[in-house]
Every structure is written in C-alpha cells, then in structure tokens.
Amino acid sequence: MPDRVEHRYGPAGIRLVTASFHSHHFVPHAHSEYAIAAVERGVEAVRYRGGTEHAPAGSLLLLDAEAIHAGRPAVAEGWDYRVFYVPPELLAELAGHRPRFTAVTPHDPALARRLARLHRAAAPLPALEEALSSVLARYSGAAVAEPAEPATVRRVRRALADDLQHTPSLDELAALAGMPRFRLLRAFRRATGVTPHGYLLQLRLRHAQQLLAAGHPVARAAADSGFHDQSHLHRHFRRVFGATPGSFARNDVQAGRRRGS
Structure with missing residues (x-):
C-alpha cells in the first residue's frame, strides 16, 4: 500500500x-x-x-x-x-x-x-x-537547561540562516568559524545533531513549509527557500516529511484559526 x-x-x-x-x-x-x-x-x-x-x-x-x-x-x-x-x-x-x-x-x-x-x-x-x-x-x-552553545557554532548557524540561497563550502564555514574543517564538523554535530549542510537543508525546508502554509505556490516556495527547482524541493520533502510539498498547502479546519475563534 x-x-x-x-x-x-x-x-x-x-x-x-x-x-x-x-x-x-x-x-x-x-x-x-x-x-x-x-x-x-x-x-x-x-x-x-x-x-x-x-x-x-x-x-x-x-x-x-x-x-x-x-x-x-x-x-x-x-x-x-x-x-x-x-x-x-x-x-x-x-x-x-x-x-x-x-x-x-x-x-x-x-x-x-x-x-x-x-x-x-x-x-x-x-x-x-x-x-x-x-x-x-x-x-x-x-525543560532542562542545555549546555551553552559554542560561539563558533552559533556564528555558523546565523550565517546559514541569513542566506538560504547560498550553499557555502565546508572550507568557507571553517574560515568563518576560525577552526579546521573536521573540528567544525564535530563541534557543529555535537551541538545540533546534524552537519552544517544538514542544518541548512532543515532551514530551507522550514522556510518552504511556511510559504506553502501561507498559500504560496510550490515554485515560489522552492525558489525563495534556496532549492534548485520544484523537483529538488519535492525530493527532500519526501525524505524528511514523507509527503509532497502540495500536502502542506493551507487547509484550515472549521474549528477556527486562532485562539478564541
């Protein structure tokens, strides 16, 4: 099935x-x-x-x-x-x-x-x-207080979030962090659970999801979120969410959209 x-x-x-x-x-x-x-x-x-x-x-x-x-x-x-x-x-x-x-x-x-x-x-x-x-x-x-995030990891996360259109190389991110590539990889994975490029993919998918929920077409969601095209967005949506981008289109239930409605 x-x-x-x-x-x-x-x-x-x-x-x-x-x-x-x-x-x-x-x-x-x-x-x-x-x-x-x-x-x-x-x-x-x-x-x-x-x-x-x-x-x-x-x-x-x-x-x-x-x-x-x-x-x-x-x-x-x-x-x-x-x-x-x-x-x-x-x-x-x-x-x-x-x-x-x-x-x-x-x-x-x-x-x-x-x-x-x-x-x-x-x-x-x-x-x-x-x-x-x-x-x-x-x-x-x-919630239990999490260990303080290293400043280098925070700097890389902010750089990734600031420009979803750009896919930086590991060398570029290492230079930004001021540490060797593989040391950055270990520190970033330890702090976030994923690699920097895996984190960038999550940011892109989340942005695309927000655009789709707001009623924007799939092509717009793909382009504005940094994906090459609709098929690129579609492939990653399937891997992460088990669904197509179209399934995230806004479909409000009759219970009301906001508190007190």
Missing part, C-alpha cells in the same frame, strides 16, 4: 497531520513545534535522544520542539498515527514553563483514543487545550 499523509491547520497554529506509513524511513530532522501523536495501528521505531523507542498502537509519541529524530516502520505493516504539531508558545502557556517530555512513547490507550477522537473531529481550541494539558500533566517536566 502507498504511504499517505494529510495536513490540516487547526486553531492557534496547531498543525494536524494524519498519516499511514508502510515503508517510509525518515531521515534525521527536527520540527519547530512539539509533536504529540496518537498511534492507531502498527509500530513505529523512533531514533531519539541517542536511543531507539518503539511506539505501538495505543501509545503516544511525544517529541520536544527542535529535537532531532528519525523514524521507520518497526513491523512489516508500518504504522498509522494522528499528530498534533503544537507551537512552543502554546504548550509553554499551558504548562506555565517551557516543557520537556519525560516519556517518549508512553503506552496510554485511553489518552491515545481521546487525542485521536479530537484530531478526527477537528475539535475547537478549548477541548484541545484540555487534552494537551492532560498530556503535560502525565508526561512532562520543566
């Missing part, structure tokens, strides 16, 4: 994804939002925080914002899930602090069914906030 992904946009900027994956392997990537998923069928294997977690049907999948992860089928039939991609500011407001999930794949069939039901019904914001608060109460704590 072919893989299937559907994107919708709910209230308060929450992105709603319904997906059925049978063979897709996600490359390491991160989302700007928190991911809260209810697994409805099969089992997903998730590479996260240096280990591999398994999320069978009846489980939640809980990923922190900006956390590098990868996924693949853990059984021959793959897996189905419904995912809430929640803006960090909304989850922080509900928690009273910037939360960090303390469990990645808790088996909680009742809460998983509740989340799937709300997702399927495109529930209004108050109902979603109540359910998300239940997730936070059971499976989160205050």
Whole structure:
C-alpha cells in the first residue's frame, strides 16, 4: 500500500497531520513545534535522544520542539498515527514553563483514543487545550537547561540562516568559524545533531513549509527557500516529511484559526 499523509491547520497554529506509513524511513530532522501523536495501528521505531523507542498502537509519541529524530516502520505493516504539531508558545502557556517530555512513547490507550477522537473531529481550541494539558500533566517536566552553545557554532548557524540561497563550502564555514574543517564538523554535530549542510537543508525546508502554509505556490516556495527547482524541493520533502510539498498547502479546519475563534 502507498504511504499517505494529510495536513490540516487547526486553531492557534496547531498543525494536524494524519498519516499511514508502510515503508517510509525518515531521515534525521527536527520540527519547530512539539509533536504529540496518537498511534492507531502498527509500530513505529523512533531514533531519539541517542536511543531507539518503539511506539505501538495505543501509545503516544511525544517529541520536544527542535529535537532531532528519525523514524521507520518497526513491523512489516508500518504504522498509522494522528499528530498534533503544537507551537512552543502554546504548550509553554499551558504548562506555565517551557516543557520537556519525560516519556517518549508512553503506552496510554485511553489518552491515545481521546487525542485521536479530537484530531478526527477537528475539535475547537478549548477541548484541545484540555487534552494537551492532560498530556503535560502525565508526561512532562520543566525543560532542562542545555549546555551553552559554542560561539563558533552559533556564528555558523546565523550565517546559514541569513542566506538560504547560498550553499557555502565546508572550507568557507571553517574560515568563518576560525577552526579546521573536521573540528567544525564535530563541534557543529555535537551541538545540533546534524552537519552544517544538514542544518541548512532543515532551514530551507522550514522556510518552504511556511510559504506553502501561507498559500504560496510550490515554485515560489522552492525558489525563495534556496532549492534548485520544484523537483529538488519535492525530493527532500519526501525524505524528511514523507509527503509532497502540495500536502502542506493551507487547509484550515472549521474549528477556527486562532485562539478564541
């Protein structure tokens, strides 16, 4: 069976994804939002925080914002899930602090069914906030302070973000950082989980996603985000998101677009 992904946009900027994956392997990537998923069928294997977690049907999948992860089928039939991609500011407001999930794949069939039901019904914001608060109460704590990022890595990240159209060589980035190439690679991967070029790809994909969500055509999203053409964008979208760029086109649910609507 072919893989299937559907994107919708709910209230308060929450992105709603319904997906059925049978063979897709996600490359390491991160989302700007928190991911809260209810697994409805099969089992997903998730590479996260240096280990591999398994999320069978009846489980939640809980990923922190900006956390590098990868996924693949853990059984021959793959897996189905419904995912809430929640803006960090909304989850922080509900928690009273910037939360960090303390469990990645808790088996909680009742809460998983509740989340799937709300997702399927495109529930209004108050109902979603109540359910998300239940997730936070059971499976989160205050975020642990991260080690200070090296100034050299921060300098390279800012340079990459400032010009998505340019693909700098490793020699160019090493000169900017003021260190040998392979020392920079090790430092950057240790701080971000990916190489500088992998980080640039994530920035480009995120920018393209934002343009598509705002209603811009795929050609515009590809050109403005630094991709060679639409096929280049399409290929990387498939590898990272398991979906085509067109599936990210704005499609607001009837529950309303913003808090209180």
